[in-house]
Amino acid sequence: MSNDNKLTLAGLAKLAGVSTSTVSRALNDNPLIKKETREMLQALAKENNFSLNRAASRLRTQKTNVVAVILNLIDDTDQSINDPFLLKVVGDLNQALNQKGYELLLSNSLMATDDWSNYFINSSRADGIIVIGQGKSTSKIEDVAAAGSPLVVWGDPKVAANYAVVGSNNELGGFIATEHLIDGGCQNIVFLGDPEHAEMSERHKGHCRALAQAGRVIDNNLTLSCDITSKAAYEKISTEILTKGLYFDGIVATSDMVALGAMKALKERYVSIPGDVSIIGFDDIAMAELLHPALTTVKQDTKSAAEVMVEQLLYQFQGKPAKSAIVDIELIARKSSKHA
Amino acid sequence: MSNDNKLTLAGLAKLAGVSTSTVSRALNDNPLIKKETREMLQALAKENNFSLNRAASRLRTQKTNVVAVILNLIDDTDQSINDPFLLKVVGDLNQALNQKGYELLLSNSLMATDDWSNYFINSSRADGIIVIGQGKSTSKIEDVAAAGSPLVVWGDPKVAANYAVVGSNNELGGFIATEHLIDGGCQNIVFLGDPEHAEMSERHKGHCRALAQAGRVIDNNLTLSCDITSKAAYEKISTEILTKGLYFDGIVATSDMVALGAMKALKERYVSIPGDVSIIGFDDIAMAELLHPALTTVKQDTKSAAEVMVEQLLYQFQGKPAKSAIVDIELIARKSSKHA
């Protein structure tokens, strides 16, 4: 059926009786070519299942139309490549990139290479890099920025950086989460997460601000540090209750997955949610509303965040500088917390 | 700091005082080149942040070292690009591919192009295609196979196909799931999912086989058809209980997400799990063990599945034929079901 030696521009040109330049221009919809010839050639190409060789055009144009997306996992925890929130961001980025005619090359920070700029940009595997997550160390990211490669990072925009960071207003998120619990009547609110992590630390700040505003004393013992995984949260809350009893009536969790782990620990001990303890998460992953009770949470708008990230990356392709940007967060009040 | 006109092979060659051929071979670790020269040149390359231009080498070698992974979403349902199970498979594929020196180009079936073979392979964007999910229609997949492009599909291996399918033993999975509930004493077991979908249909077959083996009558009214999303499952079970009362004491759900939706519906009506109703899921996504009660489920081993898929794809790169393969499933008995 199919002629096996692949059709090239030259072949198609011969078929049509025109030059390769004309076919090339026609397929790229260049108005230099008369409209009828353009359409004729495009039809001919489709008819013959012809598709431009991207390797060749990338070589010639020095442009790949590919963006590398790097999942910046935290090495020393169990935060896996399967973290639902991170993967949600990947999915949304995929949509946003496709919409702009770019493709997504997926990688993660556990791969061999450390020199991202060199590996992706210099090698012309991609035109730009989007890093998901600042992690605890940002040195690899800073190297990319220093090399001048187009770069956007998902993280906390309030953290000063010499590269564009897009992310939620984490401080505000922490604030309204805590405020919500206070309004619901919680007296002893625990903060559950990893305050050393960039975004989480901002959430913690907001948490403290809300407490202060309500005139509460800030008790460091109420900040429970744990890795941002369900399992770690489950274990933390379990041992906490076991050793100290139920000394709190509210939990601000730094992510929905953390909240999930905490909820399980509570339920196992027959602690009523929200009767005895109110809990609020962060992210609003798909699962949140399907938990029982449905999880109150602070929603991160990953869809528009993805669009903003892509937009900022495209600016850099045009030589314009990119800016950090904050996307709105929103309180989603569900059943896991008492309402005012 | 950095010289802005990019260093090329030729430039590096001049720097080293050798020919481009030598540098090329050295960087590709070709034993034709004396070991010392090789190491010297590799060191020089690293020193100068040199990286081979992939566009050029892909053009020359006609090989990309890229694999396109396509999320084959079901258009007319809400199964989103954020489905945790599908994304888990993507994550595992990413690992498996990287291990073999390949990169992952992520796409989904909602993008513009329909002719995957043409778009990815002919255009030399990728060397092969992995499709995740057979969906309800397999025409696009069959086109790829007909075009002779390297292809592996995640789906149900029992479905006859002229391409390599890797997947779980879904029939057996459905069987042991149902058997588990029967052993636990369930009398009226409901099957919840979409029996038209390839993989789910196999699970349904296994379900029926288990019932038959236990000497139960197979009542079609106990097969509840719904889209494979949590939301659909939640709604289905809710209205079912509302209109017909609690006429079942066991649920075989076709995925963990479906199970999650069902569990929520049950809990809202104060149906005890597993006291009144036992429930078993499918997949074993991370969240399953963190639900309350922890979800009994049939685990799909996506990690080794990903490895098998990559292996089968690489066979095709070498001109060898690929075979469909079945990966083992495993019953993970947790708290959402009564045990024998």
Added chain:
DNA sequence: AATCCAAATGCAAACGTTTGCAATTGTGAA
């Protein structure tokens, strides 16, 4: 020394596009 063979390196032609510039065609005005 001369010779031979293997080891190491270099030459130059691809790979399939895109694009500045030159060349051709078509159109209307003089």
Added chain:
DNA sequence: TTCACAATTGCAAACGTTTGCATTTGGATT
């Protein structure tokens, strides 16, 4: 008919690698 000028099209040189083949180098053997 001739000319000027715009609209189309074609020529040919890149883009940066890889690789078959020719060439050089370095020992070891006569």
